[in-house]
Amino acid sequence: MAKPTRIDPADVLAVGDLLTDEERLVRDTVRRFADERIRPHIGDWFERGVFPARELAPELGALGVLGMHLDGYGCAGSGAVAYGVACMELEAADSGLRSFVSVQGSLAMRSVHAFGSEEQKQRWLPGLAAGELIGCFALTEPDFGSDPANMRTRARRKGADWVLTGTKTWITNGSISDVAVVWAQTDDGVRGFLVEPGTPGFTATDVPGKLSLRASVTSELAFDEVVLPADAVLPGVTGLRGPLSSLNEARFGILWGTVGAARDCYTAALDYAGSRVQFERPIASFQLTQQKLVEMMLEVEKAYLVALRIGRLKDEGAARPAHISFGKLNNVRAALDVARSARTVLGANGITTAYPVLRHANNLESVLTYEGTSEIHTLVLGETITGEAAYR
Numbered sequence: 458m459a460k461p462t463r464i465d466p467a468d469v470l471a472v473g474d475l476l477t478d479e480e481r482l483v484r485d486t487v488r489r490f491a492d493e494r495i496r497p498h499i500g501d502w503f504e505r506g507v508f509p510a511r512e513l514a515p516e517l518g519a520l521g522v523l524g525m526h527l528d529g530y531g532c533a534g535s536g537a538v539a540y541g542v543a544c545m546e547l548e549a550a551d552s553g554l555r556s557f558v559s560v561q562g563s564l565a566m567r568s569v570h571a572f573g574s575e576e577q578k579q580r581w582l583p584g585l586a587a588g589e590l591i592g593c594f595a596l597t598e599p600d601f602g603s604d605p606a607n608m609r610t611r612a613r614r615k616g617a618d619w620v621l622t623g624t625k626t627w628i629t630n631g632s633i634s635d636v637a638v639v640w641a642q643t644d645d646g647v648r649g650f651l652v653e654p655g656t657p658g659f660t661a662t663d664v665p666g667k668l669s670l671r672a673s674v675t676s677e678l679a680f681d682e683v684v685l686p687a688d689a690v691l692p693g694v695t696g697l698r699g700p701l702s703s704l705n706e707a708r709f710g711i712l713w714g715t716v717g718a719a720r721d722c723y724t725a726a727l728d729y730a731g732s733r734v735q736f737e738r739p740i741a742s743f744q745l746t747q748q749k750l751v752e753m754m755l756e757v758e759k760a761y762l763v764a765l766r767i768g769r770l771k772d773e774g775a776a777r778p779a780h781i782s783f784g785k786l787n788n789v790r791a792a793l794d795v796a797r798s799a800r801t802v803l804g805a806n807g808i809t810t811a812y813p814v815l816r817h818a819n820n821l822e823s824v825l826t827y828e829g830t831s832e833i834h835t836l837v838l839g840e841t842i843t844g845e846a847a848y849r
């Protein structure tokens with residue numbers, strides 16, 4: 458006979474029981490770090506628009522989450538689901554924290570790991586894995602976001618050197634990076650270049666006025682005839698396949714991370730509803746509130762199952778870009794719906810940084826847009842199921 462099990466309101470279907478012991482250990486370790494090290498400060502960081510990257514990076518390195526799913530060079534070499542649950546717990550604290558880890562590990566480090574020379578890997582990856590160094594990934598330009606194939610940033614050969622000219626924008630970690638992976642057109646197609654701060658002609662300024670992802674550094678990078686040595690180019694890839702394959706890795710972190718943000722909003726609303734009394738009753742006792750809480754819980758659990766299915770496919774080597782688009786589209790949308798509904802349960806308190814819900818909702822607006830907007834992922838899936846491309 459099946460053992461009677463206690464229902465955990467934060468995970469009614471007990472999806473967590475489908476994780477391995479090792480994955481649960483990662484989940485609990487990262488959750489403890491986020492609860493102790495991030496949660497007490499995140500409201501203040503968000504309000505002030507700061508992310509103490511230099512201070513946190515070595516701690517994230519020690520936690521093993523920087524380039525966690527990569528092999529060698531000081532990286533943990535963990536499985537996809539283990540990396541996913543780490544992202545889930547990081548984003549339960551804040552999407553800015555998960556963004557830092559995604560950009561460092563899945564975009565900057567993964568590009569060097571997949572396409573770099575042995576010297577480039579030895580030079581950058583151990584320091585990035587330890588959080589002694591910070592990296593960024595520069596693809597988006599002021600005039601080309603969803604359509605990077607038409608980028609204007611260009612690198613031309615000058616003798617043995619390269620000369621890089623152009624502007625990249627919305628670059629996470631841009632102004633604080635020790636190395637920028639910059640994608641540029643060349644005579645042979647798109648190529649990746651490793652650019653260090655202090656190189657003449659390279660400047661970075663932060664994007665002002667962000668109302669979302671405030672605890673995250675977002676910058677514009679300008680390259681004015683920047684001379685780079687021959688060994689600055691990533692030798693292993695030519696064409697958009699390079700940046701797009703790294704983006705696919707980072708999106709995997711997003712489809713897990715958003716489960717954490719959604720869960721955090723749902724549990725904040727559940728706690729609040731149990732203690733907030735109106736009309737002499739806890740608001741959790743009203744049918745309308747219960748309906749909201751139940752809808753939130755359903756979305757959190759479904760998103761968790763979607764993430765786990767895609768994670769298992771990835772661990773089997775069977776995850777396709779369409780699966781990642783499925784997860785990104787569904788889970789970000791679900792998390793946004795949960796965050797907005799949770800906000801209403803908290804009433805006026807829901808609009809402050811004393812509670813996480815509007816901070817998550819605001820952050821998730823960025824997450825909806827970056828690494829492929831919801832419209833682009835809809836088109837990817839539309840093409841997958843109909844065979845018709847509808848991008849133009």
Ligand code: FAD
Binds near residue numbers: 832
């Ligand atoms: P656009 O491409 O101009 O799109 C505007 C609207 O038009 C969207 O709704 C879009 O879906 C829609 N649209 C576009 N084309 C189509 C179409 N064919 N059919 C239907 N609708 C369409 N980039 C990096 O390279 N590195 C980073 O580290 C990075 N970090 C970021 C951090 C933040 C906080 C943000 C907000 C963005 C970041 N980005 C980064 C940029 C991000 O990837 C782009 O914003 C994203 O690709 C969308 O580009 P865009 O903003 O130019 O919007």
